[in-house]
Amino acid sequence: MNRPLLCTIVSLSMLGLAACASPHGGAGYGAAPAGSQPAQAFERDMAYIAYVERTARMRGLDVRWVNPPLKRVARSDDSEAQ
16 A cells, blocks of 8 residues: 555544544533532623723724623622522
């Protein structure tokens, strides 16, 4: 067997095995129990947004947020009831 063909076969075999080992199916990952939800929520990181927009304005650019940056915050007991 010539060398390029052997390299191609070995490479394709390795790619096939890597695809089978990927966790995209979610196997092995169970849902967290209902009582173990962390007391965290997400809100917009307004300090970072202001910094980026201020810097962009100084450079004459316009910023449009598609996915604005978020930060984790502790959830209060009031927000858990909603």
